[in-house]
Amino acid sequence: MDGFEIHVADTLSPTLLEKQDGSTGSEGEQSSLEQFAAYNGRAQSFIEDRNEVDRIKDQETFDVVVANPPYVRIQNLSGVKDEYSVRCASVIKNFDIYVPFIERGLEWLTEDGKLTYICPDRLLTNDYAQKIRDQFAEEPISQLLDFKDTEVFDAATPYPCIFCVDRERELADNRVQYARFADEREEILEEIYHLDQWGTPEGVTEYDLFLYPQKELQVDNQDGYLASWKPMG
Known part of the structure; x- marks a missing residue:
């Protein structure tokens, strides 16, 4: 569909920015994903999509x-x-x-x-x-x-x-x-x-x-x- 990007996301889940105080262990989770993505293309695609979803949820109206x-x-x-x-x-x-x-x-x-x-x-x-x-x-x-x-x-x-x-x-x-x-x-x-x-x-x-x-x-x-x-x- 021209002009649209579709992302799968949980509307209410906190983004990494919302969890930046570190109390939820999100930094460790992100680090583990990035290490796995170094040799797994699907994991890399997942990280890129999740980062884009987080950006949209944090910054866009x-x-x-x-x-x-x-x-x-x-x-x-x-x-x-x-x-x-x-x-x-x-x-x-x-x-x-x-x-x-x-x-x-x-x-x-x-x-x-x-x-x-x-x-x-x-x-x-x-x-x-x-x-x-x-x-x-x-x-x-x-x-x-x-x-x-x-x-x-x-x-x-x-x-x-x-x-x-x-x-x-x-x-x-x-x-x-x-x-x-x-x-x-x-x-x-x-x-x-x-x-x-x-x-x-x-x-x-x-x-x-x-x-x-x-x-x-x-x-x-x-x-x-x-x-x-x-x-x-």
């Missing part, structure tokens, strides 16, 4: 960030809770791993960039997501789509929501385009994006569209959750 992060409660991951609690400002209590993924995405975003994530709608209500909501509510959100009343995926998964950040918008006067769905009908998203204006058409019961002032979103979060949904009509 992006105009667009799109992600469907994993949904895993920290109780189901061994040995990482303390590490993430130190490295990630948004991590509190028994968090879900998608929380630091959101924090990382916001760090990577340029000053006028756009970010879109799909994640569990627990983001809007659970106490472990309080700190990431603090960051989230201070970003100019363009859209927030809630699927809590629908079965979007065939497998048993948390109800998802999709949120979009657009840093080209002015935060003070921003009005968030909210959507709440009561039907998982195919092409329903395409349908609403072709409406002349953001609002629920007369007679429609499958979804509810409304605008919500960003300032009120920030007030909601002070109460510990984003209680931003009108009842379905």
Whole structure:
């Protein structure tokens, strides 16, 4: 694909720069790899790719960030809770791993960039997501789509929501385009994006569209959750 470089990486793993205090033994790990690479071309290629990934993660920002992060409660991951609690400002209590993924995405975003994530709608209500909501509510959100009343995926998964950040918008006067769905009908998203204006058409019961002032979103979060949904009509 012209114009793209694809690297395999762990979004949340610390780079060598982040581990430069030496407390994790990263220098010894790197030295061993370099010695092995002296007579193994595949190891050399691995080192070069990892160094490039580290450079990207440490130094680059992006105009667009799109992600469907994993949904895993920290109780189901061994040995990482303390590490993430130190490295990630948004991590509190028994968090879900998608929380630091959101924090990382916001760090990577340029000053006028756009970010879109799909994640569990627990983001809007659970106490472990309080700190990431603090960051989230201070970003100019363009859209927030809630699927809590629908079965979007065939497998048993948390109800998802999709949120979009657009840093080209002015935060003070921003009005968030909210959507709440009561039907998982195919092409329903395409349908609403072709409406002349953001609002629920007369007679429609499958979804509810409304605008919500960003300032009120920030007030909601002070109460510990984003209680931003009108009842379905």
